Amino acid sequence: MIALLRKELGAMLPWFLVGLALVGMSLLSVFWDDDPLIEDLGLRLSDGDGQTMIVWIFGFLVGQGAVAYEERDGHTEFLDGLPTRRSTVWIAKGVATVGAVVALVLGSFVSDVVLHTFTAAEGATSSLRPLMLEHLLMLVGGFGGRGAGLLLSWLGPLAYGVVGLALLIGFCGGLIWPPLRIWTPVVGTIGSLAWDHGSASHPWGPPLLQLATGGLMALGSFGLFLGPGRALVARGSQIVAVVRFGTVGCLSLLVGLLGALFALILVTEFGSLLLTGHDALHTEHFRILYAPADLERAQALAEEADGLSERVAALVGDTDQGPLELDLELLGAPTNHLGVFTGGKIRLARDVGPDVLAHELTHAHARRLTGAAGMNQRAHVHFFEEGLANWVALRVVGGGPAVPVSAGALLATHQVRFDEIVDSGRHQAKHDITQSYLLGQVFVEALVQEDGEEAPGCFLRELGRVGDDPLPGLALWYGLAERCDVDLDAVQDRWLALLEEARRELPALPRLRSRVTEDGALEVWDEYQLGYVLRCGFRAEPTEDVAHWVYLIADDGVCEVPSRVIQGRTFEAQVGYELPPTADQQGAVIFLPWIRLRAP
Known part of the structure; x- marks a missing residue:
């Protein structure tokens, strides 16, 4: 038995090396992270979902190449001639495959513990228990994938088609009823860890189902290895033919249904445009694309586009590069947007006003000043760009005060922090997504009151000189302010003062x-x-x-x-x-x- 086990472990050596490579790549990814430290948790702790999927796939591939090839390559006659039983051979193979999965998870656990131990901030919450839970889920996922690989290996290459079908069924089921996703073991995920500050939890049901399913599949493979599996690997196997026909048929049916569903959505959303096409109007600097039924709105847009762009350019400070020239699509905007500047054109909803066009033109003119740096630093300047677009639209078109009373409600509910708003990912994880627009608008007003209408344009031009490497939010802003000779602390004080003035105008607020x-x-x-x-x-x-x-x-x-x-x-x-x-x-x-x- 020892010699047999040594042989099977030797056969698993390539998979042990693959596991080692995965652990190494995981370590390297930590150093590629722009912000590996978060709050008081030391290194960022994952929700466990992606790792579980990777270990499931690893376990599946390990199981796929462990058993059925012995029958397929005619080795079983040789094994039957040895002084050992098939069940003993299968147990040795089972131990070797389990060892490969355990080695991967154990290596990941040890490396994560070491990293979290040596990089956690002083007084940070201990990450040992959450890491243990995370890697327990990974181990369960690996066992589930191993069981699926052991059983489906008897189908040969068809196994990948069966897994693909299972993935598609799980995907479709998740669309209809999202909670089903974590109860579909073969899909490779058993849900994400639920975080409560430094502690993590997870429902027991999906992992237990994953473990039970993997065990039953492994047991089924054991039964096939004892003899019946020969009928599956034989050339022209009727059983495999039936499975192949069913798999291909189900895949074709599901793909067809999904295609029909997406076609229906496409026709529902863009049916009239697909039938009628679009026409174009040309102004001095813009081409306006519109559906024939929207001719009147397109003509109104054509009359105001050039003038709006000129006034926006003056406020943004984009006056040295000539007029802006791009397409305006009056053909519908993405979901939850009235308009969007995509880099080469502006897409507008079919019934928007000039304020939306002015907002998007601000983004277009700002992009000419910032270039690629505007995108590379977007997480830190998002509030400023959106606030500037709102502020410019109010200046050019009108529609309300620069400091709305509603902005004071954000101060009243203790949701105003400059160090948060200069990191859009951190801010939007905690606060309503529209707050950055409102707070950014008031910030631009404070900047203009402190340093004049040329200040926003200076910030944009200096941002364009920053370069491609992402910078910490506060460091970026203090650097821009210094190069524009702006006292950023004074601007923040003015910002808070304007918000306080708005807060005083509020009625009594609810609790x-x-x-x-x-x-x-x-x-x-x-x-x-x-x-x-x-x-x-x-x-x-x-x-x-x-x-x-x-x-x-x-x-x-x-x-x-x-x-x-x-x-x-x-x-x-x-x-x-x-x-x-x-x-x-x-x-x-x-x-x-x-x-x-x-x-x-």
Whole structure:
């Protein structure tokens, strides 16, 4: 038995080396991270989802090449002639495959513990227990993949088609009912860790299902290895032919259904445009693309585009490169946008006003000043660029004060910090995504009041000289301010003073409380009972695409939690209220910071 085990472990040597390479790449990726330290957790702790998928695939590939080849290559007759039983051979192979998976996970665990130990900030929360949980999930995923590989290896190359079919079924099932994703073991994920400051948790159900499924698959492979597997690997096997026919048929059906669904979405969204095409109008500097039914709106846009661009350029400071020339598409904007500047053109919703065009023209003129640096440093200048676009649109078109009363509500709810707003990823993980627009608008007004209308353009030009390497947010801003001879601390003081003035004009604000009810709804109420309209926002994770976030009005103080945001044990929610409109500005919705809640 020892000699047999030594032989099988030797056969697994390439996989041990692959595991070592994966651990090495994981270590290198830490040093490629722009910001490896986060809050008080030392090195960033993963949600475990991606690693589990990788280990599942690793386990599948290890199992795929461990057993069935003996029968396929005719080695079983030789094995039967040895003084050992097939069950003993299979046990040796099973131990070797388990060893490869365990070695990968153990190597990852040791390297992570060492890194977290030597790089954690003083007083940081211990990461040992979360790391143990994360790697336990990885180990379970590896066992599940190993079991699938051992069983499906009897199908030869068809095994990859079966896995592909399972992935597609899991994907489609997840679209229909997102919580299903973590209950689909063969898809390779068993959900993400739920973080509560420095501690992590995970539901036990999906890992147990993964472990049980992997064990049953391995047991099935054992049964086939004892003899019945010969019928599967034989040339012209009818069983494999049936499986192949079913797999190809199901894949074709699902791909066809998905194609039909996407075609239906395409026709629903752009059907009229596909049927009628588009026409074009030319101004001195712009080409306006529009659907024939929107001729009147396109003509109005053509009359104002050149003049708007000239006035925007003067405020932005883009006066040395000649007029801006690009396409304006009046054919619809992306979801959740009235307009968007894509770098070579501006896409507009079909019924937008000149304020939206002025906003997007500001982005276009700013890009000419910042160049690639504007994109490379976007996380740190996002609030400024969006705020400047709002500020310029108000100057050029009008529509409200530069410092809306609603901005004061952000100060009143303790959501204003300059060190947060200069890091859009950090800010949007915690606060409502629209706050950066509003706070940026007031910041630009403060900058202009302190240093004149030329200051925003100077910041943009100096940003264009920064280069490609990302810089820390505060360091970037103090560097830009120094080169523009701007006292950034004085601008921040003016910014806070303007917000304080707006706060004083606010009516009495509500004090919101919320909780998840037993029937899976989010209940929200105002302790002061001031009669505000209350709202809720939901998302699965901070990194989820904004298009998938859900916003609802709290009917009778209750918001039903959408099933699509529940992809694990927790989800994120925020509550807010509608400010009443005033004589010179529309009402606004003020959301409190995002909070993580346990799924019902």
